[in-house]
Amino acid sequence: MKRYSAFAIAREAFRAHTGWDKAWARAEPKRRYDVIIVGAGGHGLATAYYLGKNFGITNVAVLEKNWLGGGNTGRNTTIIRSNYLQDPSAAIYEKSRSLYEHLSQDLNYNVMFSPRGVMMLAQTQHEIRGYQRTAHANALQGVKTEFITPERVKELCPIIELKGPRYPVLGALWQERGGTARHDAVAWGYARACSDMGMDIIQNCEVTGVRTEAGKVQGVSTTLGEIDCAKLGVVVAGHSGALADMAAFRLPIESVALQALVSEPIKPCMDVVVMANTVHGYMSQSDKGEMVIGGGADGYNNYTQRGSFHHIEETVRALVETFPMISRLKMLRQWGGIVDMTGDRSPILSKTPVENMFMNCGWGTGGFKAIPGSGWGFAELMATGESALCAEFSLDRFREGRFIDESVAAGVAH
Amino acid sequence: MLILQCPYCGVMADETELSPGGEAHLTREGPGASDDAFHDYLFMRENPKGVHFERWRHAYGCGKWFHAARCTTTLQVFGTYKAQTTEPPKDIRDRITKARPGWTWRDYA
Numbered sequence: 078m079k080r081y082s083a084f085a086i087a088r089e090a091f092r093a094h095t096g097w098d099k100a101w102a103r104a105e106p107k108r109r110y111d112v113i114i115v116g117a118g119g120h121g122l123a124t125a126y127y128l129g130k131n132f133g134i135t136n137v138a139v140l141e142k143n144w145l146g147g148g149n150t151g152r153n154t155t156i157i158r159s160n161y162l163q164d165p166s167a168a169i170y171e172k173s174r175s176l177y178e179h180l181s182q183d184l185n186y187n188v189m190f191s192p193r194g195v196m197m198l199a200q201t202q203h204e205i206r207g208y209q210r211t212a213h214a215n216a217l218q219g220v221k222t223e224f225i226t227p228e229r230v231k232e233l234c235p236i237i238e239l240k241g242p243r244y245p246v247l248g249a250l251w252q253e254r255g256g257t258a259r260h261d262a263v264a265w266g267y268a269r270a271c272s273d274m275g276m277d278i279i280q281n282c283e284v285t286g287v288r289t290e291a292g293k294v295q296g297v298s299t300t301l302g303e304i305d306c307a308k309l310g311v312v313v314a315g316h317s318g319a320l321a322d323m324a325a326f327r328l329p330i331e332s333v334a335l336q337a338l339v340s341e342p343i344k345p346c347m348d349v350v351v352m353a354n355t356v357h358g359y360m361s362q363s364d365k366g367e368m369v370i371g372g373g374a375d376g377y378n379n380y381t382q383r384g385s386f387h388h389i390e391e392t393v394r395a396l397v398e399t400f401p402m403i404s405r406l407k408m409l410r411q412w413g414g415i416v417d418m419t420g421d422r423s424p425i426l427s428k429t430p431v432e433n434m435f436m437n438c439g440w441g442t443g444g445f446k447a448i449p450g451s452g453w454g455f456a457e458l459m460a461t462g463e464s465a466l467c468a469e470f471s472l473d474r475f476r477e478g479r480f481i482d483e484s485v486a487a488g489v490a491h
Numbered sequence: 492m493l494i495l496q497c498p499y500c501g502v503m504a505d506e507t508e509l510s511p512g513g514e515a516h517l518t519r520e521g522p523g524a525s526d527d528a529f530h531d532y533l534f535m536r537e538n539p540k541g542v543h544f545e546r547w548r549h550a551y552g553c554g555k556w557f558h559a560a561r562c563t564t565t566l567q568v569f570g571t572y573k574a575q576t577t578e579p580p581k582d583i584r585d586r587i588t589k590a591r592p593g594w595t596w597r598d599y600a
Contacts, residue, residue, distance in 0.1 A: 318538040329534035331513075332563075376511035377493075378563045380540050385492055387507050420534050475534045476526065 078273040080185050100265055101145075101272035104279050106304050110138045112459065113297060113306040115284050115320060117141035118150040119260075120437055120444065121312035122267035122278075123452020124459070126184075129274040131453070132460035137276040138306075139268075140299060142283035146264030149314050152382075152414035153445040154337050154359065154371040156350050158195040158255035160222045162211050163481045165469035166423060167218040172466060173450025177258060180449060186266030188258045189364070195255030195350040196230060198399070200244035204355060208250035222252045234349050241398045244356055257350060257361055263448055287324040293432040294324070309434045310459050315380065315415030317438035326430045328438065329475050330417045335374040335442050336384030338392075338411040340403065342366030356395030360403075368403060370396060374416060374442055384413040416441050420475060422484035426455050426467035435459050436472065493566065498573045500553040512546030515558045516578060516597075540564055542587055542594045544579055547571075560587060 079085065079098055089096050112128060114121045117139045128134040141147075157177055159170035176183075177190045199205045208224055215222040227239050230249045239246045268278055279301065286298035287309070296305035311320045315332040342365050352359035357373040372392030375385065389411060397404045419425060419439040424447070426437050437455045440447060454466030469481060493506040502508075513536075520532040537543065543563050548556050558576075560569040560583050569590065570583045579599060587594055 316540075319540055327531075327535050328538075329536070331536050331538050377545060378538060378543055379566070380564045381566060385506065387492060476530045 078269065081187075100269040101278050104138075104277035106138060106140075106277065106279050106282065106299070106301050109296075109305040110277075111136040111306065112308045112310065113137070113304060114139045114310045114312060115297070116148075116311065116313040117145045117264070117268065117278055117280065118148045118312065118314065119146065119264050119267065119448035120314075120440070120451050120455070121310070122264055122271060123448050124310055124312060124437065124455045125271045125276055125452075126267045126274075127452050127456035128460060129271065129276065131456060134460060135274045135276060137271070138304065139271065139276065139278045140282045140284055140297070140304075141278070141280045144280050145268055145278065146261055149414040149416065149444060150260055150264045150448075152337070152412050153260055154361070154369050155257040155260045155445055156195065156255070156352075156359065156361065157190070157258060157446040158252050158350075159220050159446070160195070160197070160211060160215055160250055160252045160255070161483060162214050163423075163483060164218060165481050166483055167215065167220050169450045169454060169466050169470070170447055171218070171220050171450075172453060173447045174254065176449035176453065178254075180258075180263070180266070184266035184270050186262060186269055188262045188266050190256065190258040191364075192254045192256040193348050193350065193361075194233065194251065194253050195352065196225070196233065196249040196251045197352045197354060198230070198246050199248040199250070200246060200353060200355040202247070205247055208248070211250055220252075221254060222250055225249050225251045234347060234351055236346050236400055236402050237351065238399055238401050243398060244353075246399070255350065257363075260445060263445075267452075284320065284323070287320065287431070287434070289324060289431050289434075292430075294434040307433065308459055310437065310455065311435065312437045312455070314438060314440065314444065315417050317417050317436060321429075321436070324429070324431045324434060328425070328436070328472075329420055330425075330439055331378055332380060332415050332417055333375045333377065334379040334381065334384060334413045335371075335416045336388060336411060336413040337369065337371040338389060339363070339367040339369050339409050340406040341409050343368070343406065346402070351399075353395065353399055356399065358392045358396040358399070360396055360400065367409065368406060374418070380415055382413050382415055384411055416444075418442075421480040421482045423481035424451070424470055425472055426451065426458060426464075426470040427472040428458075428462075429472065493561075493568070495547060495559050495568060496571050497549040497552055497555070498557050498571050499555045500549065502549070502552055504549055504552055508549065508551045510548045510550040512548055512556065515544040515546045537596060539596060542569070542591055542596050544596060546574070562591070
């Protein structure tokens with residue numbers, strides 16, 4: 078792999094940019110791999126990357142039924158934060174956020190991590206108490222957050238209306254080192270690094286069956302033929318249930334649509350991420366100038382990757398009250414992704430009833446921020462069978478009542 | 492936007508008039524149930540790619556709970572029926588078989 082650098086740009090400028098390599102190699106499936114990862118989204122590619130980097134396992138294939146990074150990795154609002162209430166969540170999300178800090182250097186690929194700060198508005202008395210509690214919990218967990226006053230909110234985000242008629246801003250939970258990153262670049266950067274380690278990234282290859290023998294995984298059937306493996310990692314978000322079905326076990330997951338939208342690009346007016354959970358809306362400004370807006374998930378099962386108008390209306394109506402200046406903006410694009418929701422709104426990183434088959438799913442509406450940490454922990458789990466980062470997120474926590482209850486802790490947006 | 496007909500008051504109701512209530516025809520386990528049965532009742536869901544049976548409430552209408560048969564990949568609605576039943580009625584199942592031959596959902600087809 079030729080490294081990207083200022084020198085490389087200068088060199089290529091002198092030869093009409095003829096020397097750039099393809100970021101990753103096109104691969105045909107081999108007969109057998111040590112590890113197969115299903116799903117070339119952020120989490121799957123990050124898992125493959127840390128399997129190679131931390132454990133030296135490079136005989137790895139990453140199978141993707143569509144194109145790389147075309148699922149939820151390409152369909153989110155790119156927010157990165159780690160201000161969670163429960164200890165296991167704070168540990169894995171903070172690991173993730175801290176990996177984002179140096180990810181561009183680590184991958185030699187600019188993921189445009191922008192620690193611009195994330196604030197979660199408190200708009201009711203209940204939320205004030207909730208976020209103060211989270212700030213205290215974060216202090217004990219070593220996650221740097223603070224509860225700030227409305228005046229400080231206005232200072233950080235001048236376009237905000239503090240005295241909205243229905244939901245005034247009463248304070249906010251502020252994480253200074255939260256922010257955003259370029260979502261596609263995260264997938265592309267991991268893919269390039271994986272390919273460089275000799276891993277096969279195989280796109281347009283749909284898994285149609287999981288082969289097991291005596292309760293042990295043997296390989297997968299795909300649209301490009303049979304492939305054997307010693308270990309199988311399934312990282313397919315909303316479609317996890319379908320993969321589990323192929324291996325004849327069930328998951329405590331329901332798939333619903335979550336949607337987001339962007340406005341026409343405008344001049345820079347907002348350099349923080351603002352989340353307003355009481356009114357189901359969050360907003361940031363992309364580097365292109367678009368206002369990136371997200372809202373709540375649908376309440377019913379759905380696999381269509383589409384959104385619905387009334388959710389857009391709900392989200393935008395709420396945000397116009399908090400940000401009156403966006404009322405004249407035209408909305409440019411809207412998209413939906415299929416998110417996998419668990420009962421406690423926390424992910425599953427776990428062994429399964431099938432030996433040597435592992436699931437990484439249930440990230441629900443907040444998976445993008447967790448990509449590096451999830452890959453780090455899941456690679457450790459797959460390579461060694463144990464991972465302190467993943468231990469609490471096992472599949473049997475539901476049976477044993479060890480919930481990591483972020484559905485109450487995180488309110489709505491998550 | 493989904494439009495479902497309330498089987499009680501006959502209104503063709505928009506999604507905004509309804510509240511989704513999750514998977515239909517769950518066996519509500521109680522005291523004396525095994526751990527496995529209780530675990531499955533509380534957490535395990537069919538989550539199918541395709542034909543699904545769900546509970547809905549006509550929240551901003553007559554207020555009653557009813558059931559709907561729907562496809563989760565196309566959003567096609569096969570029909571709605573009253574909640575006083577432990578399994579989907581035959582006419583709904585026949586209609587689904589016509590549109591989706593070979594469908595399954597739990598033990599129904």
